[in-house]
Every structure is written in C-alpha cells, then in structure tokens.
Amino acid sequence: MRALILAVTAASLAGCSSSRYKTETVVRTGTVRMPTLRQMENLNMDRVAPILIRIYKEENTLEVWKQDRIGKFALLKSYPICKFSGKLGPKIMQGDYQAPEGFYDITPEQMNPNSSQYLAFNIGYPNAFDRSLGRTGNFLMVHGGCKSVGCYAMTDYQMEEIYGLVDEAFKGGQEKIQLAAFPFRMTTQNLRLHAYDPNAPFWGMLKSGDDAFLATGRPPSVAVCNRRYVFNLDGAEDLDPNAPCPPGIATNVANLRHSAAKLAASSYTGEIQTSFSTLRHQDSLIHK
Numbered sequence: 001m002r003a004l005i006l007a008v009t010a011a012s013l014a015g016c017s018s019s020r021y022k023t024e025t026v027v028r029t030g031t032v033r034m035p036t037l038r039q040m041e042n043l044n045m046d047r048v049a050p051i052l053i054r055i056y057k058e059e060n061t062l063e064v065w066k067q068d069r070i071g072k073f074a075l076l077k078s079y080p081i082c083k084f085s086g087k088l089g090p091k092i093m094q095g096d097y098q099a100p101e102g103f104y105d106i107t108p109e110q111m112n113p114n115s116s117q118y119l120a121f122n123i124g125y126p127n128a129f130d131r132s133l134g135r136t137g138n139f140l141m142v143h144g145g146c147k148s149v150g151c152y153a154m155t156d157y158q159m160e161e162i163y164g165l166v167d168e169a170f171k172g173g174q175e176k177i178q179l180a181a182f183p184f185r186m187t188t189q190n191l192r193l194h195a196y197d198p199n200a201p202f203w204g205m206l207k208s209g210d211d212a213f214l215a216t217g218r219p220p221s222v223a224v225c226n227r228r229y230v231f232n233l234d235g236a237e238d239l240d241p242n243a244p245c246p247p248g249i250a251t252n253v254a255n256l257r258h259s260a261a262k263l264a265a266s267s268y269t270g271e272i273q274t275s276f277s278t279l280r281h282q283d284s285l286i287h288k
Contacts, residue, residue: 028113030164036077043076044068048172051165052219053106053142055081055152057088057099058184062142062152064165072217077254079162083153088183089199091125094137097150099181100125101202103209103222103229106177108170111163118144118156119163123179132227134240142179152181178219186210205229225249 009210040047045068052065052073066076086098100123110122120143126135141151144159154162166177183199184190186207194200205228212220212231222229223236225245230236233249 028119028160028163030119030162030167031160032164032168033161034151036161036165038078039186040066043074043185044070045074045076046172048168050172050174051076051177052164052171052213053162053177053179055179055181056185057081057084057101057182058190060084062154062162065166066169072211073219074142074217076165077161079158081152081155082155082158083148085148085150087102088197090135090195090202091140091150092135096137099148099150099152100130100137100140101181101183101206102127102129104181104189106179107167107170111167111170112143113163115141115143116145117141117153119146119159120144121166122165123152123181128241129227129229132224165184172245178215178222180219182206182210182224
C-alpha cells in the first residue's frame with residue numbers, strides 16, 4: 001500500500017510525465033494548412049526549410065519562424081498558447097509546475113505522434129544550463145489538449161499544424177530545432193518593469209540571446225560556461241558548463257550583471273521621479 005501511495009505521488013509531481021501524458025496506440029500526423037503554405041510563398045520560403053520556435057509567456061504566444069530563400073528567418077505564424085502552468089520565471093525542480101524558460105533543442109527523437117494529448121514534442125528540458133544549476137524535471141512538452149502541468153499546451157487544432165511544421169522541417173534535413181522560451185518580449189522597457197524580480201539577471205541573459213537573433217536574423221548558437229548562457233561563440237562545443245568562462249566571455253558576463261543593476265537603478269530613479277511629480281501635482285491642487 002505504501003509503495004502504491006509513493007507511486008501515485010511521484011506521478012502527480014512529474015509534470016508532463018504523469019499518466020495524463022501517457023502514450024496512446026493512435027498514431028497521428030501533423031498538417032500544414034493551405035493558408036500557411038500560401039504565406040510561405042508570400043515570404044519566399046521553401047516548404048521544408050528550417051524553422052525556429054519562440055514562446056512568450058506573458059503574451060501567451062507561440063511563434064513559428066522559418067528560413068527564407070536568402071537564409072534569413074522571418075515570422076511565419078503566431079499561435080495563442082491555450083494554457084501554461086506556473087508563473088513568469090524558469091523551472092527549478094520537478095513538481096514546481098513551472099513551464100521552462102531558456103534555449104532548448106528539439107530533435108526528431110523528441111517527437112511523439114502517439115501522445116494522449118493529441119500530438120506532442122519534448123522541448124529538451126533540462127538542458128546543459130539547467131543541469132549545471134541542479135535543476136530537475138522531465139518530459140516537458142509542447143502538446144495539444146489545452147491542459148498543462150508544467151508544459152505549454154495548445155489546442156488540438158493548433159498543435160496539428162505546429163507539429164506538421166516541425167515534422168516537415170525535419171524531413172527537409174534540419175537536424176535540430178531551437179525553441180526559445182521567454183517570460184515576455186525581451187524589450188528594455190519590459191526588463192525595466194521587472195527589474196526587481198529575482199529572475200532579472202537570468203532574463204538579462206535571455207535578452208542577450210534574443211538580441212543575437214534579431215541582429216543576424218538567424219538562431220544564435222547557444223553554449224554554457226560558468227553556469228551561464230553564451231551565444232555565437234566559436235569553439236563553444238568545448239566549453240564546460242560548470243567551468244569558468246574564457247577571459248573575453250567572462251567580461252561579457254560581468255557586463256550583463258552590470259546592465260541588470262543599471263536597469264534596476266534606472267527603474268528606481270524613474271519611480272522616485274514619478275512619485276515627486278505626483279506629489280507636486282497633488283500639492284498644486286491643494287493650494288489652488
């Protein structure tokens with residue numbers, strides 16, 4: 001009896017690995033619909049060209065970007081996220097019901113056409129960054145079914161096309177698909193609004209990756225050193241996630257911390273200025 005209770009408890013804490021997400025015998029395939037195919041032609045994209053997935057929690061949006069015929073990525077289609085669990089911030093441990101944030105890779109082996117949640121693919125949590133910090137959890141998915149326990153859940157109709165786009169990119173030769181999950185759009189204004197959040201330094205790292213993508217129009221290469229993300233670095237495959245970063249990268253990491261501190265300071269200054277302006281306005285009304 002005690003063993004049974006422990007098994008049920010473990011399943012309830014396993015997020016998308018719980019019985020709700022078990023494999024079914026039905027095999028489904030994704031479908032890319034005609035309006036999306038016409039949009040590919042309008043954007044000068046081949047049907048099986050590589051893709052990139054970008055997720056924004058606060059905006060409840062999943063975006064599929066696709067490479068055009070000159071090699072740059074452009075937004076192909078946006079889908080409203082039906083449900084994600086938790087709040088803004090990364091997943092820390094199994095059972096915290098948080099949907100992950102960070103940079104992840106999807107490979108063909110992570111696709112699940114037999115999912116009980118219609119169709120699904122594993123996003124690859126924990127990655128090297130998560131593991132370097134001792135973060136735990138498994139089977140974190142993008143899936144259908146519109147219910148989430150630590151995953152990003154879409155409607156079945158949306159998931160059918162998202163799955164189809166991923167599957168066709170793999171069939172076109174893409175070996176892995178980058179999925180970047182953000183708390184919100186990585187603008188300076190949004191970072192300033194969240195400057196006092198304990199996750200602000202982490203989100204500053206994510207912004208560096210977002211900036212690298214926007215600057216080049218291509219998904220950045222992602223590596224980890226000193227338990228921090230680094231982007232577009234030559235020789236990154238040799239980095240140890242737990243070892244100190246090379247000197248030049250260490251400087252960039254220090255600059256990131258400084259930028260986060262500046263954002264917090266500027267946010268605080270802005271709040272003070274706003275407060276004084278409000279007080280002056282109220283004082284003028286009183287003395288009229």
